[in-house]
Amino acid sequence: MELFLCALVLILAGGSLGLVLRGRTGRLAGPLGILAGSGLGLVAVLRLLARQEYPRLDLAWGLPVGSFSLGFDPLTLLFLLPCFGLGLACPLYGLGALAHEPERKVRSHWFFFSLLVAGLALVAVARDGFCFLLAWEVMSLSPFFLVSFADEKLEVREAAWTYLVASHLGVLALVAMFAWLAGAAGSTHFDALAWAAPQLAHTWPLFLLALAGFGAKAGLAPLHVWLPEAHPAAPSHVSAFMSGALITAGMYGVARILVLLGPGPAWWGGLLLGLGLLSALLGLAQGLAQGQMKRLLAYSSVENAGIVFLGLGAAHLAARGGLAPAALLAAAGALLHVLNHALFKGLLFLGAGAVLHGAGTVEISSLGGLLKRMPRTGALFLAGTAALAALPPFNGFFSELLIYLGLGQAGMGLRSAGSLAAWGGMAGLALAGGLALAALAKAFGLAFLGEPRTPAATRAHDPGRAELAAMLLLALGCAGMGLAAPWLVTVLAPAAAQVAHLPGMAALDAARDAQSLLRTVLVAALPLPVLGLFLWALRRRLLAGRPVGSSPTWDCGYARPAATMQYGPASFADPLASALGPASGIQHDLARPQGLFPRRAWHRVAAPDLVLDAVFRPAFGAALWAAEHLKWLQHGRIPLYVLSILAALVAVLAWVLA
Amino acid sequence: MSGLDALLTPLARLVLALALAPLLLGVVNRTEALVAGRRGKPLLQVYFDVAKLLRKGAVFSTTTTWAFGLGPTLGLAATAAALLLVPQGGLPGPVSFSGDFILLAYLLAAGRLATLLSALDTGSSFEGMGASREAAFAALAEPALFLALAALAAHRGGLSLHAMLAGSAPGDLAALEPAPALAALSLFVVLLAENCRIPVDDPTTHLELTMVHEVMVLDHGGPDLGLIEYAAALKLWLYCALVAGVLLPSLPGGLWPDTLAVLAVILGLGVAVGLVESAMARLRLNRVPQLLTWAAALSALALILKVWEAGS
């Protein structure tokens, strides 16, 4: 506990010192503080995990509501990992990436970054509803300042605005939820809330409020709209942290509320599963259609959030159906996926940042052939891609496998609707897997392979050492987590048992089974790399000493091939997009050449967010329209103002005396 | 069966599969030729092709990088690794566990990603086109595959491929029950799609604009192409083995009749593929998703039937 508090103090001190100090020390104080603090925090968390200690602490509190209660439990420890893990990688990357930015901006940037990391850590350890809300809001607000780093650009300002509004509206739902629950409990302490929840006649409004509030943060469709806007606008290490760590706060919130509210009805699980599936599929359908790498990755975060919620929903369904092993598998899969996602999405966003830095753009249609020019970034990005596509033996596969297994067991064990939901979840997850593969092949294949489509891409180069080190750290994490998956299951089991309300013994047994299963899986997956290496060697051996020529790519005899004629992002996505219909949201803007002497012709493809365009923009527009039409009330004429007072008086008197 | 046999028999069948897979392609080709009234290529033509290719040199595009080599090597490695999981003829595969079908699907996905990246590495729009279509069709085939396996899992009550395909009592004729029959049909469609057979793709055409798989490997030559051809044969064998597992009742007899039966069914499926190819025309590209959706719908129907049956 002391170690953890020291870490928090270090992080905050670094950021605040950076705000005060000038010059080089001012630039460095922030990132170094966060790095040191995150390292310390990681040590603290790992120690507590290893010892299975769950200390608690109450500190002095100066407000009449709430209390400053902190505490650890398996769930908290688990969710601290992405926070501190990415707290190690992202500032390291940012150190290099921001080296040439103006000092004033950089210093305030690191200040808000430190607030974000510390706020996120506090969210996980808070044991009091009000304290939680405070930390939550600090954590939610600071990314606004981080996203608007390059605020001279209009789209950045708009993205930051979208983020701010989405996150604040989410907070309002959370305020309602906690206030409601605290009103019933008479205290905001989590213990009191957990005690009070079962006494309530209806807990479903609380659950729905929490789902709205936390789901908005986690990127759960249809509340995900801020993600595809904010991630491309933010500096890449911020996108990486937001995508890998910040959105886990939303997942943590849902997991925590499932713990606090106690075992709810089965339909909660169904709802979670359904929304998770919707997020996964919508996120991919839309992500596939994107031509901008960071936007694509942002949608992939929506997808992965969906997978996590799908796992949580399946766990809930299975637990309510009395299938403890299935529940444990699904819950452990969901939680493991949280960690995995932090690693590979962090890696990919950093990689996208390296592309942005090296080639000056992340528009896939302007890239190409980067693997030759940025070989290290390319290799690391490919590793991240494979992990994200859940290919064995990388980490992503194991979490999805656990969720599949949970779904499968639930499908076989549950009856009627529950069973169909589980099977449907499995089919959806499979579709998501296929779509993810297509989207990632597009992101990596079109940007890193082939010929450069623009001169800027020709001049691309690998980033500096700090950036590469940060990416390497995460790539090693992806591979390591894959190899360590069987052991991780037992580490995660207590948290999974907590989320799914499983008795300790059943969870322990199930975890042991899962561990031995995963060991087998690991062994079964090993032939792939082994055989692959063998075949690679065989191929080199066969070609050695034989005539090996090189020539331009065979283009079926086309006279003047050009790099821009390569398959581009829109054409690559077209078959799937047309198969998916309107779900991909692709919009074509086509001006055909016309007449004998055609003027300019063009074909632009865009894929704006469907929910944003179909729901939120019209809703906000309608509110604005209504507000504009109410403004005649303030017409400027005194007689009518006095009349309104008179009317108010007469109305009140009539109501009072009637 | 002794312990050693339990290990050795699946391995032996694996070796058999590795050895006979090119023959299966030959059977398909020969069937087509016979239906068309030609004599056709020799049954062992694929063996000759692969052997010749492995002995050749290669020409690499100047655009390509090391990613170009991923397709042939990882593609074959993934298919071979996946074959390890497939039960053939009443016995589990060499590796079998609850949920092994998921590993199978993702191993195949890994191979697919490697092929896609090799194709994109050439920078040619033809290969990009092929990659794009391959990615699309594979993504849409995935739910059909999982739903079919789920229906089988619900039918036979187990999550390993062995349980799904061979868990029934001896003499249980799966083809006569609605759920497994539908699942088998669905799996067969997936087989056609995944192996780029008509009506999804025409492996013999040379019009690039209509091809999927062939166009992806346009730039590969020499040993690379040899590996790819062999991997294609293995993949076809793998899917045929899956479908055969659904169709084939567990035989009460010993090891040999069992093995022979499974070989017969697999080769029979090869004939079926050949017949389909002869009887049907290629679908328009934008009809393929519909076909795959139908396959998924069939499996879903099978699944719903099973769940409804269990509930009532």
Next chain:
Amino acid sequence: MLIESLVILPLAAGGAALLTRPHGPRRLLLLVAALAHLGLVLACWAGPVEPAWGGTLDLDAAGRLFLTIASVLFAAAAAYAQSYLKQEDPGLRSDFQEGLAFANAPERVFTACLLFFLAAMTLVAAARHLGLLWVGVEATTLASAPLIYFHRHRRSLEATWKYLIICSVGIALALLGNILLSYALFDPGSGIPPMDLDAVLARAAGAHPAWLKAAFACVLVGYGTKAGLAPMHSWLPDAHSESPSLVSALLSGALLNCALLGVLRLFAVCVAAGLGDFARELLVAFGLTSMGVAAAFILGQGDFKRLLAYSSVEHMGIITLGIGLGGGAAFGSMLHLAGHSLAKAMLFMLAGNILAAFHTKSAHDVHGAVRALPVTGPLWVAGFLAIVGCPPFSLFVSEYAIAAGALSSGRIGVAAAFLLLLGVVFVGMATPVLRMAQGPTPPGMAEARPEPALAVLPALALGCGVLVLGLWLPAPLAATMREAATIFGGAL
């Protein structure tokens, strides 16, 4: 002596200001008087205060709270005035909106009226007699009208006239309410009691309900007009947008509170008479109406001073709503009162700086404030976060308490409306405020010009105040707020 001196000190200083011709000493006098007043107010916190004028002046917890807020704000405004008045050109100049020539009112009058305004507010806060309270509120109107008309151009004149007429009507209604109240307390034995608050409270239980209800209705509409409750708020955006920024700060942060105190005093009588539920209904209705109307006007608002003004309407609605909900929400209201005053005064002062630098009140034409004004810009964003109730600012705590109060009393609809309107207001304010703060500076405007220290320090101090109250509520202050909430029928 303490209370009398609280009233007399600013009066005397105002008189002296009228007589002092040179600018320097008079501005200093303003600051000294403000600080002295603040010192005296702080002295009131030390212990119980002797009532004055036969008990008609006394400070209970509510009075102390309201007075302290007013005094703190006045001190900040006085400090701000030092730099503000120095920047003001005394001669004829052209109005940036319409291009018409105008001059300022004499600074002597302005300073004196400021001080009289403080005296009147002190009177309102300290009054223990409903008649005196009324006189005080009317006096605030009269003292502040010349303040609004400091810049002597057409629009400020229009604003002043509207302010005068509408507030006078409102206050007349309040007078009617007071008279109705005295009838309500009629007792055949002893007749009608004096309007001394203690006596009124003592006899409230025997009041005639219909009369008391009518009285409360009149007072609510009457003082509510001055407190800016919708639909009687119509004067407020005009007056706030046209008056000098430091006056807007005082109007919004201090004057509205004082008027609301009038409503709350009578509300306490209603509670004592057992009509609490009835009165609460009215307060909740007016609170929500104010929030709703303010939200509608905040959405798409193009003038940033009017934006802040409508935000005041919204916050007065929140406070009224909280009192109406009672219980913990009433405590939240008291905290909200303090937080809103500090934050809003801060924002108005910063708006003044922005206005001075950009020469426009249009939120569309201002951008890049963070770059152009290195202190004002960030504080402007911080102030925005404070006023919309983001933690760690104190308005979050109070808004939480009010929402919790609504939910724990089972009024889910009210809570939902409250939170929804908060969300609408947040969106409505975020758009212009952030547009102003971010982005490149307008062409022709230098980046980063440092502001005078006294133009930003008061705002900074107020901002720190809101921040501190959001993290740590000092025990005496918390106790006073709790007591004040209890006076107005709440309990934590």
Next chain:
Amino acid sequence: MHAFVEPLMVLLVLVNLGLLSVRRMAWCIRLAGVQGALLGLAILALAPGAEPEPHVWYLAAAVLAIKALAFPMFLRRTMRTLHLRAWVEPYIGYGLSLLAGLAALLFSLWLGSRLAIPGLHLPPLLFPAAFTAFFGGLTMLVSRKKALTQVVGFLAMENGIFLFGAPTLAWGSTWMELAVLLDVLVAVFVMGIVVHRIDRTFDSIDVGLFCSLRD
């Protein structure tokens, strides 16, 4: 003195209706003065006991001085110095204003019927008279264009409230009423000053011009 109460009240109601229907500014101001005078008399008439106590006399004198003399003089002077046109210039026609006055009378009667206190014997017409004055004043505020008429309307409103409060003098302290009176006095003077300003700035005191501040 009590005998005069009833006729006084009737007179007040009539003056009110008159205020709403006169067309000339001068008459309007004159009627406001008459209303003030009647108010002073009403205070005397409403005082308890056979002979009013000294403090009631003082207050009545102050009311007469301020409301019956000072205000009309001040307003007339303002009118002269501003060279105003003689007409009242209504938004709402005289007939409608009168109807509004009658509606106010009816609403006042209804209010009076709802508010009755056992043991408290108010003069029977006090309530309607006071409230008609009050609502009539408000109606003037709402329905007249000139800033000066609005001041008159405000005065009429205040008079109504004052009349309504007059009976409480029997029990209360006078100084509070005096303070109120003083406040109103200052208010009217401030308004007068502002009216002068308006005239100088806009060359008119038509408040219909006041619509530049709006959303």
